[in-house]
Amino acid sequence: MKKRIALSWSGGKDGCMALHSLTKQGHEIVCLITTVPSEIGRTFGHGEKTEAIKCQSDALGIPVHFIECTFEGYTQSFIDSLIKLKEKYALTSVAFGDLYLDGHRNWGEEVTKAAELEAIYPLWMEKQHAPLALQAFVDSGYKAVIIRIKEEVLEESWLGQEIDQQFVENIKDKNVCPMGEAGEYHTFVYNGPLFMKEIGFKFGDKLQLETTKRLELEDMRLLKK
Template sequence: MERAKRYALSWSGGKDCMMVLDKMKKQQMDVVCLITTAPIETGRTFGHDEKMELIEAQGNTLDLPVHFIRCRYDHYTEDFIQDLNTLKESFSLDGIAYGDIYTDAHFEWGENTAAAAGLKAIFPLRAEPVKAAGMLEEFIDTGYKAIVIRIRKDRLTSDFLGKQLDWSFAEKINETTCCPMGENGEYHTFVYDGPLFQKAIPIHTGKVIESDATYRLELSLS
């Protein structure tokens, strides 16, 4: 009997990768580790500029090991592939899953990096842009709890920070021109509780940090 395929999951800590994990678990697909990029220049996650300890807390409560790829900004792809090769051996990986929905450039990058390490890339959320509103509703229905931690200043106002992804949020985001799932980086989230969590992650919201392009809500473990 052929063994089940073993997958790593590209993990930002937000709703998209959480949806992927939930879908894969429901389909009895074997997710064996989470992969998060953390540039050495910042010591935080690449995707959301989040504290690494928060990602570690997610891995602990999900009972999945987290591997941080300590990449460099000017060698990001090369560093990613190098670590994928190592993870392929240590976890006997067959593939890697990504949470991208409809951005072709993201699909191409994911497929190319996986192929360079001899792995198969899968995109369980892949869908047309018109499906995004329904996907947000699907996420809310699953019962996972997520908080908005970062927004693009050119697309949303700072009062979106700290909002829970609930039906009120869905109504408000649908009144904007943004993708309801934030596929274009309009907003980012942190998931802190839900069906696959052994226990909720106690989080504390701190100050709002402004950059040229974004507002970011600082989180810490309570």
């Protein structure tokens, strides 16, 4: 049965692979959903600019809905938004790109249940299979760069690196999840099989945050493929 799915979207490789997997199975991703603190204009998860997420939405041809929320009211805002989107798009399900963290899955299943929707985790796996998932992304044809790193585990030089075969080899030497599931690094996907247009950009400033460092992407634009 073909499902109508809202996909939780932070702009990185995991959400992209969830999109790819579900589309390949014949389901329809009717919208992307991204949480943002209402006063900041950046995403809750990775601190990405909302304009960057909108650019991905346009490149993919899938509408994105920003869920404005506070830390204290995060869960209820998410549920309320799902209920509205269910009516607007006749949703059957909500998909998440989590890999193996039970706490993340438990939360996702609770909020979708509250909205009377199905929770889907198309990438769910055992932790030891993370290296295979990284290789699958590299082999998929999607293109992504590292935009944020956790400084206690990765050096600043990792910012801006492509997620390619060289990255697969280099990350093996680090005591981290190769997929960055514990927040060791975050990515931005800018091209691939489902992208109708490529996203062009330039590297901007490197921002020092509390325990992480992020690379700003500037001059974002859609390019013909």
